[in-house]
Amino acid sequence: MPDSTRSPLADAGANAHVMDRSFMQELEQLKQLFTNGTEAVKEQELDVAAATFDRIYHCIQHGVLSTCLAMRSYTYQKRGVDNVALKTSRALTQRNVRDPDGYLLAANQLLLQDDRFGAMRMLTTGIQRVACDHPRHQTLVQLRRQLQQEIERRNQTLLWLLPAEILDGILNHLFLEDLVVLASTCKSWYKTVYDWPGTWRYFTVSHKDTAYNSSFKRLLAKAPKQHVRHLTLYQDMMETPTLLMYETIAGYGWNNIQFLCMSLLLDEEDMSAPLQVITNTKDKLQTLKLRNDMGRVLSHALKSCPNLRSLTFDDQIQYTEEELYRPPLALPPGPYPLKHLRINCGYTTLNILDLIKKSPYLESFHLIYDDATLEHQLDDLFKAIYYDLPELRSLHVAHGCSNVMQFYSTDKDCKTSPHTSQPGLCDLVLTGNHLHAGSEKVDLLIRKSKSTLQNLDLDRHAYVTDIYNTIISTGMTSLRKLSCGPMHATDFALLSNVIKACPKLQDVYIPPNALSDVVLHALGQLKSLEKLAFSTDGNSVTTAGVKRLMSNTTTLNHLEVSLSISDSVKMRDLVLCVLACPSMRTLDISYDAWHDKSADMSLIQDAFHQSLLRKVCFAGRHQSLPMLMPWTGLKELREIVLEEPPFFLEQSVLISDQAMKNFVKSWPRISITHVQNVKKRVCRVNIDGVPIIKEALVPGLKWFPSL
Secondary structure (H helix, E strand, C coil): CCCCCCCCCCCCCCCHHHHHCCCHHHHHHHHHHHHHHHHHHHCCCHHHHHHHHHHHHHHHHHHHHHHHHHHHHHHHHHHCCHHHHHHHHHHHHHHCCCCHHHHHHHHHHHHHCCCHHHHHHHHHHHHHHCCCCCCCHHHHHHHHHHHHHHHHHHHHHHHHHCCHHHHHHHHHHCCHHHHHHHHCCCHHHHHHHHHCHHHHHEEEEEHHHHHHCHHHHHHHHCCCHHHCCEEEEECCCCCHHHHHHHHHHHHHCCCCCCEEEEECCCCHHHCHHHHHHHHHCCCCCCEEEEECCCCHHHHHHHHHCCCCCEEEEEECCCCCHHHHCCCCCCCCCCCCCCCEEEEEECCCCCCHHHHHHCCCCCCEEEEEECCHHHHHHHHHHHHHHHHHCCCCCEEEEEECCCCHHHHHCCCCCCCCCCCCCCCCCCEEEEECCCCCCCHHHHHHHHHHCCCCCCEEECCCCCCHHHHHHHHHHHCCCCCCEEECCCCCHHHHHHHHHHHHCCCCCCEEEECCCCCEHHHHHHHHCCCCCCEEEEECCCCECCHHHHHHHHHHCCCCCEEEEEECCCCCCCHHHHHHHHHCCCCCCEEEEEECCCCCHHHCCHHHHHHHCCCCCCEEEEECCCCCHHHHHHHHHCCCCCEEEECCCCHHHECCCCCCHHHHHHHHHCCCCCEEEECCCCCCCCCCCCCECECCCCCCCCCCECCCCCC
16 A cells, blocks of 8 residues: 555554463463363262353453464564454454454554544444453544544545635535535535535525425525525425425525525415515525516515616416406516516516616516517517616517526526627517517617617517618618528518628528528628528529629638528539638538438539538438548548438448448547437437447447447
């Protein structure tokens, strides 16, 4: 065992006092007892003889033999034969449980083998079994105390040898039930778990934890109030344990929570505990997420939390017809200090307009709803946004995409746009089929944001013509990202003019039925275009138009395109155009006919040698190994992503070892990844430097043969 890891208490010469043990007196006593026993048998005094021989047996076991075992163990310890020495000392502890030398020898030999915890258990057993008035009992106690102190110092040293970021990451990512186990391992971890701020910074409590797990409740009860910063209270049913969870947390009096996420499925009369949770931390609370609140907790937070900056209100309650016509709960007087507001609902009884008017400091507002009955509020809502929110920088209004599961995300509510002193939006997202209401005020918002708007998303917006005309007449000099909405075939010139009015565009998405050669020509004139995504489905696009775009652009490096076998632009022609683009680095193709002859790239294999592509992504069924082979000619290629189960990984397909060897050896530096698709089976292949193929983890898929 290296000296650097051996305990300083370990000593090959320790317990030398056992060699001073003598059994000469025991031998004389045995001789006399043996004589007495034989004479008693001759005199027919059998009871006396039996008692005498019992004394002889006891003397041998606990006297002579114990001394021999102690001396033998010490001798082998000195010779360095630790396994024999330990086996002998353990035999002594079993033969004579009250002999302290067996425990001292065994503990020392365990320390020589760097088994501190085994030595600790041996010493503890010896202290319990050896008589307290024995001269060696105090030696056992003293050695155990020294070993305990050494273990604590060692554990503390190991803990603090870790960088603070590593230790913080370990404790942050452990579940609370694991922290309970970790804290019970030793005093050092106990102290670390309860004193380290990162232990309590982020954690989630469910109604099941507080109802059925007593050790979990003890852990929460010991949590330092000053360290609890980020708390999520999760429950998914209306029952007694839910109320118990809030009562338990309210009773702890945590007063330093900055982020609070609460899911409420309680009756009206059961709201005192949730209200108390907020009251406890009202001066520190900055971010609040509420789900299924009828308005009482929201009103209490707005009234009592002076530092509340971010609010997420998720309303997924199934209202009755009577509740829908009930007047909304009145909000407390404003103004509120909110800077970020997100409302995610099917239908809500919340007075959104009143909340907006009382939040004049808002920098971002996201409204995601499913019920079209909210449309009647949009006119007044956009009017309030235009006139009452001078500091607003990010506005998202989306219909038909509310997502309950996003409520429990620990990410920030929204990514705030870069602050600018000029009034106007930096980020505007208007998606859905029912957003024609309020279009007049939307036009005013766009004109107001002429020099500040950087991201405009109109995906699924059914009334984009008015917005496009506003952009053309205004000129968006700062727009960097544009996601276009659906259009009619007669509006190609309109979209082309929109692109010309935004000369600094870097990222553009064109939906189906909205692309033509005219639009491609306008895109080719952009001096900063880096990413382009479009679908050829239903579009009036020709190969000549695509070729003209690729030859004109000098900055485009990422292309996402969706092709169909019925499109006018064929797969091979598109790839040939892309390969000729000197700035292209990433190509993402979705195709439904990889088996078609137009997907065979062997005819243009020479063009691959000139391209600087570094990443290609393939989506669509019927991908095949011959389809991938020509791409080996890309000298700079580093990554291939297969977004659906490739044809050559199907269980029914067999590929020769030689074909696979050629496939792998062609790309010695490439990582091949099969990404997850929620509707498909998932697999992952990594090829990094050498042809190593890992086993399949997904049932029904067959990996490459072993090479």
